[in-house]
Structure formats: C-alpha cells, structure tokens
Amino acid sequence: MYEQEMRSAGLSATQFTLLQVLGHTGEITQGRLGESLSIDSTTLTRTLATLRREKWIAIRSGMDRRERLISLTASGHGKLKISLPQWERAQERLRRILGEHRWGELGELLMRVTRSAKEA
Numbered sequence: 001m002y003e004q005e006m007r008s009a010g011l012s013a014t015q016f017t018l019l020q021v022l023g024h025t026g027e028i029t030q031g032r033l034g035e036s037l038s039i040d041s042t043t044l045t046r047t048l049a050t051l052r053r054e055k056w057i058a059i060r061s062g063m064d065r066r067e068r069l070i071s072l073t074a075s076g077h078g079k080l081k082i083s084l085p086q087w088e089r090a091q092e093r094l095r096r097i098l099g100e101h102r103w104g105e106l107g108e109l110l111m112r113v114t115r116s117a118k119e120a
Contacts, residue, residue: 005090009083014039014047016087019056019072019080027071029062038117051076 002013009016021037022028028036034044048070051057056076062069072080095103 001094002087002090005086005093006083009079009086011079011083012047014043015051016080016083018047018051019076019083020087022057022070022072023077023080027069030059030068030070033070038114054079 006013006016011019017037018033021033025033025036030044030048033039034041037044039047048057048059052059054075055073056079058071058073060069061067098106
C-alpha cells in the first residue's frame with residue numbers, strides 16, 4: 001500500500017521515511033539516523049546513495065573524518081513536500097481498513113518492536 005502510493009511520487013517508502021526524518025531532525029550523523037529508524041547499515045548506505053544521487057540530501061564529513069553528517073537539500077525539502085500527500089493517503093487508507101482501535105494498537109505495537117530492536 002505505502003510502496004504503491006510512494007511510487008507515484010517517485011520514492012520508496014524507505015526513501016520517504018528518511019526524507020521525513022531529516023526534515024524533522026535537521027543535520028544528523030548517519031549512525032544516529034540508522035539507530036533512530038532501526039535500519040541496518042547496508043540498507044541505509046544504499047538508500048542514502050540514491051537520495052544523494054538525486055540531490056535530495058547532502059553528506060559531509062564531521063569533526064571526525066569517519067563521521068558522516070546528513071541533511072536535506074532545498075530539493076529534498078521540495079521532494080518531501082510534494083510527496084507528503086501520497087504518504088497521508090496511504091496512512092488514511094490503512095486507518096480506514098484497520099479502524100481506529102486497531103490503528104492505535106498498531107502504533108503501540110510498532111513502538112514496542114522498535115524499542116526491542118534497539119535493545120537487541
């Protein structure tokens with residue numbers, strides 16, 4: 001459902017999520033970004049490479065040359081803005097399918113899964 005909606009915006013759901021997080025956090029290290037989303041390093045690196053190629057993100061070295069700082073570019077902010085309606089459409093569709101009670105349960109379950117993944 002999400003992939004289908006995001007495809008019409010020219011993004012995968014993972015790409016959109018990364019743009020969305022960067023839109024909220026501002027500049028962040030790659031390690032911290034991966035931790036906050038519980039995304040494995042290989043998937044994150046591959047997805048960031050695509051976003052960089054499209055010029056939606058900028059990556060620069062931090063104080064420690066091994067540290068990579070990631071931020072949205074103006075183009076990335078624009079892509080996020082124009083793709084938000086597709087994401088919201090997928091969210092609303094899933095909410096209607098599940099109903100409000102199950103939608104709330106899903107949110108709680110996802111938070112538990114994320115916490116467990118971070119603790120593992």
